[in-house]
Amino acid sequence: MAATVERPLRKDAERNRRRILDAAAELFAERGLGVTLNDVAHHADVGVGTVYRRFPDKELLIDALFEERVEEMLALAERSLGDPDPWHGLASFLEQGLELQARDMGLKQLLLGTPQGCARVGGVRERLLPIVTALVTRARDAGQLRADIEPEDLAVTQWMLGTVVDYGREVRPELWRRYLYLLLRAIRAEPTPAEALPVEALTQAELDTLFSSGALTRS
Amino acid sequence: MAATVERPLRKDAERNRRRILDAAAELFAERGLGVTLNDVAHHADVGVGTVYRRFPDKELLIDALFEERVEEMLALAERSLGDPDPWHGLASFLEQGLELQARDMGLKQLLLGTPQGCARVGGVRERLLPIVTALVTRARDAGQLRADIEPEDLAVTQWMLGTVVDYGREVRPELWRRYLYLLLRAIRAEPTPAEALPVEALTQAELDTLFSSGALTRS
DNA sequence: ATGAAGCGGATCTTGTCAATCCACTTAGAT
């Protein structure tokens, strides 16, 4: 009965566990979920064996790591729903969601790309859905959002802009704001007076860099 | 002197060459440039050896195949520039360009993703650039396009919508038109009266399919 | 001081893809 009490880790083991977690967080954030556990090990100055001892497979590590990140996203959605101005709520949900994605490639892939998410993190999309739906219908009912925009459009929007976030990351981390601004105006019901775009367009040279960095080579 | 006259291929060899080209065109179109020459061989009902004999490496095959496709893109751009209405020219360039991409994943990757393109196909981007620039400045000068939209924005737009094209391919091949419409309105100088969106939004179920098909899993 | 817990990283495994090689078949010139 009392057999399964979690015996605390030895001091050094605990230290290494932290190191691994930290290293993984950093690598996942900047290189996405594709990084090897070997990479993580090196980055953490720890043997590969140690990593595998603690996290028998990558999913467990990801779960452990992203649980809180994912809650953050959820909290964000709820906060936006609490915004007194429906439109502002919607817009800042998109904006802050993208900021999160920009800061953490891993998170993005987890939310938008994993077949069914890892065990623990799995249910987020289901939990997120009703909130996003509410966010959209509320803005629509207030006559601020086009009547023909659906909650599903937000997901696609995040996808499109996620592309820009990823490609732009090296060259112009904030580029996505330019297109977010445009898209927001496009889905707004009443035409708003045009303001200046929040970020300059890419220069020819930057575009070239992007092309030759082989950003899209995959697939 | 007369040594290098191209001796015509033997009849059967010529037949196989065609088969390979056809198979490759089909596979590149629907699965992208990532397909193996082995795949191509199988699809063409031909041994791998045969493929390699004819096309010592993949680049040569790609070059042979896409030369005309790429010219098509260029012709399209020029045609759009000839359009009497600058805005309509710009819009239809985007639209038809995306139609091309939708029909052929390989073409898309070649244009938007290859580090420096393959030998022959390489120079396209350079040739395309001035035309696109003209297209943009013309629409801008006519007061139809926002003054702060640059030619480089078109590339990014193609990227974003390209994402939708790719993800939507299986589920809703025309989905991208929905977002193209929105983006076009967004970059237009004068607000246009809102019409109905050209394609229905994704349904919840379709979105799920997309998620679980692991469309974005890569990277 | 001693043994269980922890460690490291070389090594094995698996999978993918490009490319080669060579015994066999065939077109087509004579």
Next chain:
DNA sequence: ATCTAAGTGGATTGACAAGATCCGCTTCAT
């Protein structure tokens, strides 16, 4: 009809990346 250069198929090789394991050695905690 014969003969041979041209062509063929596909098993095989080689390179490489990534996941995972193993085991002799070290360290903590009692």
